[in-house]
Amino acid sequence: MCEAYINKPLGFKAGGIYAGLKTNPGNSGNTDLYDVALLYSEQPANVAGVYTSNLVKGHSLVRSIELIDRKKPLKAFVINSKVANSCVGKNGLDDAEKIAECAASNLGISADEVLTASTGTIGVRLPVDKINAALPKLASSISADAGDGHKAERAIMTTDTVPKEVTAAVTLSSGKEVIISGMAKGSGMISPNLATMIGVFTTDASIDIPLLNKLLRSAVSHSFNRVCVDGDTSVCDMVTIWANGASGAVIEEGTSDCELFLEALTDLATDLSRLIAKDGEGATKLLEITVDGAKSDKDAMLIVSAVAKSPLVKTGFFGEDANFGRIITAAGYSGASFDPDRIDIDVAGLPVCRDGIMLEFDEDEAAKLLHEDEIKIEITLHEGESFDRMFTCDFSYDYVKINGSYRT
Amino acid sequence: MCEAYINKPLGFKAGGIYAGLKTNPGNSGNTDLYDVALLYSEQPANVAGVYTSNLVKGHSLVRSIELIDRKKPLKAFVINSKVANSCVGKNGLDDAEKIAECAASNLGISADEVLTASTGTIGVRLPVDKINAALPKLASSISADAGDGHKAERAIMTTDTVPKEVTAAVTLSSGKEVIISGMAKGSGMISPNLATMIGVFTTDASIDIPLLNKLLRSAVSHSFNRVCVDGDTSVCDMVTIWANGASGAVIEEGTSDCELFLEALTDLATDLSRLIAKDGEGATKLLEITVDGAKSDKDAMLIVSAVAKSPLVKTGFFGEDANFGRIITAAGYSGASFDPDRIDIDVAGLPVCRDGIMLEFDEDEAAKLLHEDEIKIEITLHEGESFDRMFTCDFSYDYVKINGSYRT
Numbered sequence: 108m109c110e111a112y113i114n115k116p117l118g119f120k121a122g123g124i125y126a127g128l129k130t131n132p133g134n135s136g137n138t139d140l141y142d143v144a145l146l147y148s149e150q151p152a153n154v155a156g157v158y159t160s161n162l163v164k165g166h167s168l169v170r171s172i173e174l175i176d177r178k179k180p181l182k183a184f185v186i187n188s189k190v191a192n193s194c195v196g197k198n199g200l201d202d203a204e205k206i207a208e209c210a211a212s213n214l215g216i217s218a219d220e221v222l223t224a225s226t227g228t229i230g231v232r233l234p235v236d237k238i239n240a241a242l243p244k245l246a247s248s249i250s251a252d253a254g255d256g257h258k259a260e261r262a263i264m265t266t267d268t269v270p271k272e273v274t275a276a277v278t279l280s281s282g283k284e285v286i287i288s289g290m291a292k293g294s295g296m297i298s299p300n301l302a303t304m305i306g307v308f309t310t311d312a313s314i315d316i317p318l319l320n321k322l323l324r325s326a327v328s329h330s331f332n333r334v335c336v337d338g339d340t341s342v343c344d345m346v347t348i349w350a351n352g353a354s355g356a357v358i359e360e361g362t363s364d365c366e367l368f369l370e371a372l373t374d375l376a377t378d379l380s381r382l383i384a385k386d387g388e389g390a391t392k393l394l395e396i397t398v399d400g401a402k403s404d405k406d407a408m409l410i411v412s413a414v415a416k417s418p419l420v421k422t423g424f425f426g427e428d429a430n431f432g433r434i435i436t437a438a439g440y441s442g443a444s445f446d447p448d449r450i451d452i453d454v455a456g457l458p459v460c461r462d463g464i465m466l467e468f469d470e471d472e473a474a475k476l477l478h479e480d481e482i483k484i485e486i487t488l489h490e491g492e493s494f495d496r497m498f499t500c501d502f503s504y505d506y507v508k509i510n511g512s513y514r515t
Numbered sequence: 516m517c518e519a520y521i522n523k524p525l526g527f528k529a530g531g532i533y534a535g536l537k538t539n540p541g542n543s544g545n546t547d548l549y550d551v552a553l554l555y556s557e558q559p560a561n562v563a564g565v566y567t568s569n570l571v572k573g574h575s576l577v578r579s580i581e582l583i584d585r586k587k588p589l590k591a592f593v594i595n596s597k598v599a600n601s602c603v604g605k606n607g608l609d610d611a612e613k614i615a616e617c618a619a620s621n622l623g624i625s626a627d628e629v630l631t632a633s634t635g636t637i638g639v640r641l642p643v644d645k646i647n648a649a650l651p652k653l654a655s656s657i658s659a660d661a662g663d664g665h666k667a668e669r670a671i672m673t674t675d676t677v678p679k680e681v682t683a684a685v686t687l688s689s690g691k692e693v694i695i696s697g698m699a700k701g702s703g704m705i706s707p708n709l710a711t712m713i714g715v716f717t718t719d720a721s722i723d724i725p726l727l728n729k730l731l732r733s734a735v736s737h738s739f740n741r742v743c744v745d746g747d748t749s750v751c752d753m754v755t756i757w758a759n760g761a762s763g764a765v766i767e768e769g770t771s772d773c774e775l776f777l778e779a780l781t782d783l784a785t786d787l788s789r790l791i792a793k794d795g796e797g798a799t800k801l802l803e804i805t806v807d808g809a810k811s812d813k814d815a816m817l818i819v820s821a822v823a824k825s826p827l828v829k830t831g832f833f834g835e836d837a838n839f840g841r842i843i844t845a846a847g848y849s850g851a852s853f854d855p856d857r858i859d860i861d862v863a864g865l866p867v868c869r870d871g872i873m874l875e876f877d878e879d880e881a882a883k884l885l886h887e888d889e890i891k892i893e894i895t896l897h898e899g900e901s902f903d904r905m906f907t908c909d910f911s912y913d914y915v916k917i918n919g920s921y922r923t
Contacts (some may be wrong), residue, residue, distance in 0.1 A: 163847030163855040163871070194843055196872040229840020230873025301664070342844050418826065418910075419918055426919020432637020435602055436750050439571030447571040464604040465638025502826075504912050510827055511834020 111274035112256025114249075115147060116286040116311035118353030120147045122249035124389040126241035128227075128234060133455030141239055141262035144186040145245050146307065147214060151180030152351035154222070157327050159344035164198025167192045167225040167233075168343050170207070174222060175347070178316050182220040184347070185210045186263045186305060188292070192225035192233045193342045197285040197491035202233040209239040213246035225344050226265055226292065226304040252457075260290045263305050266509055267294045271382040275371040276435035277312075279364045283356040285312035287368070289375045291346075293383040294336065294390075306331060306379060312368065313352030317346040318360045322369050323348045330376035334498045335415040336387035349374075384498035385481075389505030391422055393481045397496045406443035407495035410486060413441030414497075421502035429470065432460040434484060444490075451487040455479060516884060519682035520664025521554060522657075524694040524719035526761030528555045530657035531666030534649035534800040536597035536642060549670035551646055552594040552654050554714060554715065555622060559588030560759035562630070565735050567752035574607025575633040575641075576751050578615070582630060583755070586724050590628040592755070593618045593650075594671045596700070600633035600641045601750045617647040621654035634673055634700065634712040634751050653895045668698045668819040671713050674917055675702045679790040683779045685720075687772045691764040693720035695776070697783045699754075701791040702798075705805060714739060714754035720776065721760030726768045729758045730777050738784035742906045743823040744795035756780075766778075792906035793889075797913030800832055801889045806903045808896040814851035815903035818894060821849030822905075829910035835885040837878065839867040842892060852898075859895040863887060 113119035123141035156175045158168060174181065185206055189310045192199050207221040214221075225233065229457040249255060267272045274288045291306040314322070327346055358368050385393040396414045401407035414420055434452055439444070452460035455476035459466055476482070522529035531549035564583045566576060582589065593614055600607050615629040622629075633641065657663060668678045682696045699714040724729070735754055766776050793801040804822045809815035822828055825845040831838045840861055846853070860868035863884035867874055884890070 159848075161844065161847040162851075162853065163843055191840070192869065194840055194872070195870060196875045228838065229844060230868070341848060342840075418914070422915045422918035425915060428919055430636065432599070432602060432750075435571055436569065436637060439569040439750060440567075443570075445570065459637070460602065462604070463602055465602045502915060504915050506826070507830045507833060507910060507912050507915060510830035511836055 110253050111272040111288060112253045113272065113288050113290045114251050114256040114260055115274050115288045116309045116353065118149045118311055118351045119309050120149070120249040120251055120255070121145065121259040121302060122245055122255040123262030124241045124248070125235045128187060128237060130256055134164040141258050142188050143241055143245060144259035145210065145249055146184040146309070146349070147249055148182050148349060148351040150351045150353055151182055151220070152314045152349040154181045154347055154349050155316060155317050155323045156345055156347040157323060159342060161342045163194065163342045165191050165225055165343040166195065167223040168345055170200055170203045171222045171224060171247065171345065174219060181222055182216050183210055183214055184222040184224070184307065185231070186224040187238060188263055188265050189227040190225060190233050191227045191229045192482055193229045193344050195230065195232050195450060197426040202235050202281035205235050206233070206238050209242045210246065213243050222347065224343065224345055226263065226307055229342065229350050233490060235470060244433060263290070263292045265292060266388050267292050267386055269382070269386050271379055271386070275366050275377045276376055277371045279356055281356065281366065283354065285310060285354045285356050286370070287371055287375060291379040291383060294386045294388050304343050308348040308372065308375070309353035310348065310350050312350055313351065313357040314350040318358070318365070318376065319348055319349035319350055322372055325369060326373040326376040329496070330373065331381040333411070334380040334384045335412065336384065336500060337352045345457070381498050384500050385499035388506070388509045389503040390500030391480065391503055394424060394484060394499045394501065394503045395481070395496065396486070397483045397494065398486045399494045400490055401493040401495070402444060402491040404493045404495065406445065407493040409441040409443040411437045411495045411497035413437040414484065414486070415499035418502055420447040421499065424477070424482065425503045426503035427474065429473040429477060430464060434486070435460060435463070438486060445488045446490065449489045455482045518661050519680040519696060520661045521563065521667055521696050521698045521715060521717055522659050522664040523682050523696045524717045524759070524761065526557045526719055526759045527650060527717050528557070528657040528659050528663070529553065529667040530653055530663040531670030532649045532653040532656070534645045536595060547834045549666050550596050551649055551855045552667035552670035553618065553657055553718070554592040554667060554757070555657055556590050556757060556759040558759045558761055559590055559628070560757040561722060561724045561727050561755050561811060562589045562755055563724060563731045564753055564755040567750060569750045571602065571750045573599050573633055573751040574603065575611040576753055577632040578608055578611045578755065587756070589630055590624050591618055591622055592623060592632070592715065593631040594632040595641070595646060596671055597635040597672050598633060598639050598641050599637045599751050601607070601637045603638060603640050606640060609644050613643050614641070615647050617650045618654065621651050624780060627850055628756070630755065632713055632751065632753055636672065637750065640772060651738040661836045671700045673700060673702070674796050675700050675789070675794055675795050679787055679794070681783045681786045682909035683783055685775050685779045687764055687775065689764070691762065693718060693764050693776070695783060697787055699787040699791060702794045702796050712752050716756040716780065716783070718756065718758050719760065719762035720758055721765040722758040726766070727756055727758055729778055734781040734784040737904070738781060738788040741818065741819070741904055742788040742792045744792065744908060759792065789833060789906050792908050795908035796917045797911040797915070798908030799888065799911055800909045801903065802832060802892060802907045802909065803889070804892045804907065805902070806894045806895070806896065807902045808898055809903070810852060810899040811899040812901045812903065814853065815901040817845045817851040818847040818903035819903045820891065821845040823907035826910055829907065832885070833909035833911045835882065837881040837885060840873060842894070843868060843871070846894060853896045854898065857897045863890045
């Protein structure tokens with residue numbers, strides 16, 4: 108599957124438009140003048156979603172959760188960037204509803220078939236007039252073309268520097284092929300549960316809602332829930348999957364087809380997660396942290412999380428400084444239970460700690476390995492069988508720069 | 516009490532020396548050529564300590580914990596910077612012991628009367644020879660003078676840019692005066708439990724060990740345990756208090772004198788904590804975060820911690836960007852339970868959120884307030900009576916710079 112775009116599965120259309128929400132759009136090099144995305148399924152699609160664990164939830168998201176919880180098929184999804192539509196009070200829900208109504212009337216469907224999502228600055232009212240003025244043109248321009256899919260992805264990006272689109276084809280036991288596509292935006296305020304503000308999957312397989320829910324949760328648990336940029340969990344995070352059945356192929360629970368589908372979906376989610384970490388705000392390196400031999404799954408998760416979130420670890424890798432004591436330090440304060448005298452650590456394949464003792468190593472070799480743009484940090488505890496993995500990035504001057512002036 | 520120094524209470528001597536541990540000492544502007552500190556009490560002192568919660572503990576610290584746990588009076592304390600003496604295996608304990616033995620023989624006391632502490636890079640052996648070569652001169656140079664006290668403080672500093680010394684006099688009900696002094700070093704790897712790598716208090720009051728323990732724990736709980744620079748907890752953190760009774764005044768539990776003493780000690784610990792946060796690596800601003808009206812003490816602590824650790828909040832204040840949605844976001848993912856529709860937030864006295872709705876404010880006024888170098892962030896939940904407070908700093912280019920090249 109060469110080119111990846113969200114509207115590649117049969118029966119999906121997509122597009123993006125510039126509605127005047129983003130300022131100085133040509134300036135950041137990451138916008139290409141799009142800020143409102145529209146996804147449309149010709150046939151009603153089953154939709155499942157997972158959402159931010161933040162107690163504070165954006166209004167567009169709250170509206171979408173209510174719609175998905177009704178378990179009725181949906182047809183369209185409007186996503187805007189620049190304004191998060193969060194913490195603005197009751198108006199927030201009304202604003203999202205007005206946009207859904209406008210999209211619905213332009214698509215000839217009902218507003219309760221239209222999901223909404225918003226990402227951007229918190230505490231600012233959505234410019235409903237601007238969005239609704241752009242929707243007629245957007246609704247009439249959506250297509251199944253790759254170019255329009257890319258516009259949709261461009262429209263949901265905020266500080267992302269590269270688009271994040273993935274596609275896979277799954278050949279079922281019947282010989283039939285179904286397609287799964289995904290797109291996502293990062294790239295700051297990224298933390299497990301969820302790890303991205305917006306992720307969308309589409310497929311032309313037919314999958315009932317209970318199974319779709321299970322598949323999405325399983326795929327997300329070790330991908331989107333295992334990526335961290337700065338440990339901040341956004342109030343707008345959501346990942347949805349849309350299954351419209353346009354391929355005619357049905358996926359049922361407990362079948363080998365279901366396993367194949369889940370495997371492909373998990374791979375795509377993992378690919379998107381890696382892309383998000385690698386494109387973390389200001390990132391110069393992708394860091395993949397693994398813990399093996401932990402006493403429990405929780406211990407393994409605590410350690411990968413602590414290491415992935417440690418500003419000392421992350422700035423050290425940015426500076427390509429072989430200060431690996433910070434990794435064992437983060438493991439030590441993670442809350443996980445382990446014997447510090449048995450821990451082994453390898454960085455980029457180089458043994459740096461054995462039995463809790465930091466090893467001497469060739470500084471030139473370390474400098475060369477640390478210069479790579481993808482680095483594995485492998486921690487082994489020799490306490491049990493549990494494993495976990497997290498993707499993160501280094502912490503650079505540019506992270507500070509981007510987030511010291513995001514709003515302006 | 517004008518000048519503050521650790522050896523101000525009666526019966527204490529101190530000093531600092533350059534033993535050749537720090538490299539390029541003139542370069543960073545923060546060392547003044549000292550890297551080994553010695554504190555000495557003419558009379559045996561009762562000592563209490565609190566230590567890092569990190570599972571991994573430095574060898575010098577482990578040795579000191581064992582000594583303090585014996586509950587016998589101690590006489591001296593050797594502290595070195597540059598090398599943490601952590602994660603080097605069994606040699607680490609031997610190295611600390613050799614230094615204690617050398618200090619003891621030069622002071623004419625026993626090695627088990629000598630505490631040890633080390634702070635700096637993890638995984639590197641202590642240069643025992645260098646330290647022990649310097650100890651005779653250091654032991655013969657210690658005095659009760661302010662200048663030698665300042666040298667001790669200089670010697671324990673790593674990336675600190677300013678010394679942190681405090682002193683208070685407490686007049687007891689008898690009219691007698693006791694003195695309390697404190698010194699501390701920050702300034703990265705700072706997180707609650709503990710918040711500083713090394714903190715030392717001295718007093719010429721006579722206080723038994725059980726009471727001294729209680730007083731130290733109480734003073735630390737809302738000061739050193741409520742300061743955060745980057746959320747990383749060092750493996751060497753320790754705060755000790757030395758009470759030698761040289762003033763002749765006895766502090767006993769349950770008395771008004773005890774209350775006065777605790778109040779003064781808590782104030783000093785709070786002052787040191789503020790100094791540590793303000794001098795956090797690369798910091799340009801001190802941020803004081805308070806939560807009031809929380810349902811429980813735990814909820815209040817969770818929220819101040821989440822806000823204080825949020826890289827998005829911290830970089831935003833560095834950039835003086837009025838992006839206050841990040842504060843409510845951090846509160847929302849803190850794990851605390853509260854109604855997001857009732858939360859109020861004030862920044863530098865400016866109301867920015869009421870009932871969960873972000874308010875519009877005068878951008879010019881906000882810009883002026885955000886330009887201050889000490890900023891209060893006040894969060895009110897209207898859920899209960901619990902209060903908490905944490906000190907932190909902003910996150911700047913220099914934090915990244917300092918920690919991208921700490922070891923080198």
